[in-house]
Amino acid sequence: MATTTAVPDRVNxxxxxxxxxxxxxxxxxxxxxxxxxxxxLLPLAGMAARVNWQEFPQLVTSEASLAxxxxxLRTATASTALCIVLGIPMALVLARSSFPxxxxxxxxxxxxxxxxxxxxxxxxxxTFGRRGLLGSTFEAFxxxxxxxxxxxxxxxxxxxxxxxVLSLEGALRTAGTRYExxxxxxxxxxxxxxxxxxxxxxxxxxxxxxxxxxxxxxxEFGATLTFAGSLQGVxxxxxxxxxxxxxxxxxxAVALSLVLVxxxxxxxxxxxxxxxxxxxxxxx
Amino acid sequence: xxxxPRRNTAVKRTARSSLLAVLLGGALLATTACSAAGQGxxxxxxxxxxxxxxxxxxxxxxxxxxxxxxxxxxxxxHPDVTVRLNFAGSSDLATQILSGAPAxxxxxxxxxxxxxxxxxxxxxxxxxTFATNVLQIVVPVGNPHGITSLADLADQQIKTVICAPQVPxxxxxxxVSQEAGIEIPAVSEESSVTDVLGKVxxxxxxxxxxxxxxxxxxxxxVEGIDFAEAGAAVNDYPIARLVESANPDAAExxxxxxxxxxxxxxxxxxxxxxx
Numbered sequence: 001m002a003t004t005t006a007v008p009d010r011v012n013x014x015x016x017x018x019x020x021x022x023x024x025x026x027x028x029x030x031x032x033x034x035x036x037x038x039x040x041l042l043p044l045a046g047m048a049a050r051v052n053w054q055e056f057p058q059l060v061t062s063e064a065s066l067a068x069x070x071x072x073l074r075t076a077t078a079s080t081a082l083c084i085v086l087g088i089p090m091a092l093v094l095a096r097s098s099f100p101x102x103x104x105x106x107x108x109x110x111x112x113x114x115x116x117x118x119x120x121x122x123x124x125x126x127t128f129g130r131r132g133l134l135g136s137t138f139e140a141f142x143x144x145x146x147x148x149x150x151x152x153x154x155x156x157x158x159x160x161x162x163x164x165v166l167s168l169e170g171a172l173r174t175a176g177t178r179y180e181x182x183x184x185x186x187x188x189x190x191x192x193x194x195x196x197x198x199x200x201x202x203x204x205x206x207x208x209x210x211x212x213x214x215x216x217x218x219x220e221f222g223a224t225l226t227f228a229g230s231l232q233g234v235x236x237x238x239x240x241x242x243x244x245x246x247x248x249x250x251x252x253a254v255a256l257s258l259v260l261v262x263x264x265x266x267x268x269x270x271x272x273x274x275x276x277x278x279x280x281x282x283x284x
Numbered sequence: 285x286x287x288x289p290r291r292n293t294a295v296k297r298t299a300r301s302s303l304l305a306v307l308l309g310g311a312l313l314a315t316t317a318c319s320a321a322g323q324g325x326x327x328x329x330x331x332x333x334x335x336x337x338x339x340x341x342x343x344x345x346x347x348x349x350x351x352x353x354x355x356x357x358x359x360x361x362h363p364d365v366t367v368r369l370n371f372a373g374s375s376d377l378a379t380q381i382l383s384g385a386p387a388x389x390x391x392x393x394x395x396x397x398x399x400x401x402x403x404x405x406x407x408x409x410x411x412x413t414f415a416t417n418v419l420q421i422v423v424p425v426g427n428p429h430g431i432t433s434l435a436d437l438a439d440q441q442i443k444t445v446i447c448a449p450q451v452p453x454x455x456x457x458x459x460v461s462q463e464a465g466i467e468i469p470a471v472s473e474e475s476s477v478t479d480v481l482g483k484v485x486x487x488x489x490x491x492x493x494x495x496x497x498x499x500x501x502x503x504x505x506v507e508g509i510d511f512a513e514a515g516a517a518v519n520d521y522p523i524a525r526l527v528e529s530a531n532p533d534a535a536e537x538x539x540x541x542x543x544x545x546x547x548x549x550x551x552x553x554x555x556x557x558x559x
Contacts, residue, residue, distance in 0.1 A: 038370040129485040145442065146488045229445065229483065231471030236473075244475045247375050248450040 018094040026261035042194035044261060051258055052251040057254035067233045068241035069259065073235060075149060076217035079156035082124075083213045086157075087164035088206070092194070094165065110162045120158055121226025151228035151234050156220045167212060171205020172198070190240060215267045218260065337423055339534045340386055342370045342377045344393035344521065345478065346417065346497055350554040351391065351542070358541055365534045373476060374398075374452065381406065381526065388535040391523040391542070393417070394452040398522040403535070411522035414543045416557035417495045418518055419456055421509040422484050422502075429490050434511040438466040443481050445489040448473035453480070456517035457493050463516035468493075481506070495519070500555035521557070 010192070052059070059065065093104055112120055126132045128145045138145055145151050178200060183193045221239040228235040230244065238260055246253035343351050348371045355367040370377070370387070374397035381387050382399050390407070391414075392398040398411050422429055428441050437444045446468060454473065461468050464472075471489065474480045481498050483489040485505045499508030523542055525535040529554035541547055548558045 125393075125486055125488065131485060145384050147445075221376065225479065226482075227473075229481075229488075230474055231470070231472050242492055244448050247373070247448075247475065250379075 016162045025158050025230055027248045046199075047254060047257060047261070048253045050250075052255065055251060055254050056258075059183060059249075059252045062237075062252070064232055064245075065252070065256055065259075068236055068238045068256070071149070071152075071217055071233060071236065072238040075152045075156055078153045079160055079217045080210055080214045082157045083155065084206075084210055085159050087161055087168060087209070087213075088199075090165045090174060091168035092198075095169045096177070109165060112159050115167075117159055117220065118226050121155060121223035124151075124158060124223060135157025147229045147231065147235060149234055152220075152224050152237060154157055155223035155227050156217035159220055159223055159252060160216040163212040163216055163252045164206075164209040165204050167209025168202060171202040173208075174205075175201045211271045215264055218263060218267070293372060298487060310381040312476050337364055337366055339365050339367045339388050339531050339538060340370065340423055340495060341367060341389045341391065341538065342372075342385070343389075344374045344377070345371045345476075346389055346393055346495060347371070347415075347521070349501060350550050350556065354547060354550055355538075355544060357546065358538055361541075362534065362537065365531070366437045367538070376401075383509045386528070386530065387526050388529040388531050389523065389538055391521060391527055392417035393519065393521055394521055395520055396452070398524065401526070402524070406527055407524035408527050408532070409524070410541070412543050413520045414523050414547065415440060415521040415551045416518050416559055417497055417555075418514040418557065419453070419460055419511075419523065420496045420514065421495050421501050421511055422492045422499050422506050423463050424484060424487055424493050425492065425505065425507055427507055427509070431491055434460060434464045434513050435466055437468045437493075443471045443488075445472045445474060445483045445492045446470045447477055447480055448475055449491070451475055451477075451495070451518065453477040453495065456519060459517035460493075460511075463513040464511075497555040510524040520558070521556070 060069075090109065094102065094109075115123075128138065128151070129135050130139065130146055135145070145154070175198075179197050180193050183197045184190075188196070196243055219239060220237070221243065224235065224237060225240060225243075230240045231234045236244070238256060242253050242256045242260070245256060341351065341355065351369060351371075355369055359365060362475060370380075372380075374392040374394060377387075378392070378397040378400040381390060382404070390398065390401055392401075394412075395413075396410075398407070401407050402411060405542065421434065422435070423429065429436075431437070431442070436442065446457045449458055449515060453476075457468070472483065474483070477494050477498055480489075480492040481494050481502055484492040484494075485502060489507055496508065499506060523539055525532065525539055529535045551558055
């Protein structure tokens, strides 16, 4: 980080929380916190208790399971890439510029976070579907989105994009504009400032945002079901496969659920250990 | 530096809303993963609460319209009883009943899911078949692809949506396509008949295979086409009173209403066949 050391120390005003004196937490907080933790962990334990460990290897390596897992990983990767491409500019605009209606725009952009995914799926359907706003335009170009893997990627990107934008916007605000201003006064053009100063500074926030988006993509269910359909190897991602298996083979559904939980835990742990939540969220 | 305080609050606000958002997102993720396991019983009150005035009817989703009507009639005839209807997929309902959900009557869309409940002896007596349902081809209004038979659905150009073989309507779909000697190159295999219907109603799919009653319910939005092989897969709907019922008399009376003349008439009105 040559840029950091080149800047005088007094500019670095971010307080170091590790050495700050901590005020004690009220004692009654602990039992409630424990109850909260148990509330989250107990259902996972309940599910793990249901797993048929003897048949677990066969259940999770069946053709349908592997097809679903493979599709989930591929689509989540593609959607995360799309989130990065679209999310970085969105976060930059929200954090580094001001224009009338910005607050409203931010709320609207974050809408997929609070919308039920099924509603998101319907919205996509009425936009990209064959009879949707843009559907006939796409069809004229020979692009068929309905029932294709593209539809899955669109659904996942729709629900995951706000995660990346939020994380990155928080990181951008925390990082501040001093280094960027310095680079600009030294004659760097905006694109160069972005590439050599801004993005390296917020890389942890970008990383954790990307990983969170990836996790959200992996878990996407409602919008995919509504918008993309369900066909093995094409649109049936892991959550859809679990939903279907549950009809006939509860053991397979539980085994696959555990796989999804493990993947999610790995992903969340990755964010925690690598980037840390604090810079990503802008709370230090 | 008059700007400083304002920026500070803005940062805080963003931080707080992002934290909230991430928490929300995490909750969403967890909900998806956990509910997908489908093992949890419904958040219904414990079966110990015996309130004689309530009758819990667990019924297949396809019975929604007809049983809602019949429940209203039942409440008119028995003013002391409140009928509470729980509509869901039959396999979900069977799982709920097996996990101890307080049900008095179970009406399943197929014998297999009823068997799950009768096997451990949870049904009182033999279940009675009270309705039948057959598949119909469903197409958008005007039938733009001119579909007239099941064999037409073998065409790759026609985007057909069917139920996955794991669910009852999918099993029926397999039977009729075997009978017709065709393979349907479906663009999607949905896990519920409503999802199949939805794809045709929205115009995403050119055709689908759903039950006659579903087409009847969606009247105006879609068209139904009868086909010769439908008789190969007649779906029987069994109904039974449950042993654990807290209100056996009312449960018995409700079963009698559904299987009796009034029930048969209502079922016929909704497109069901009666045995």
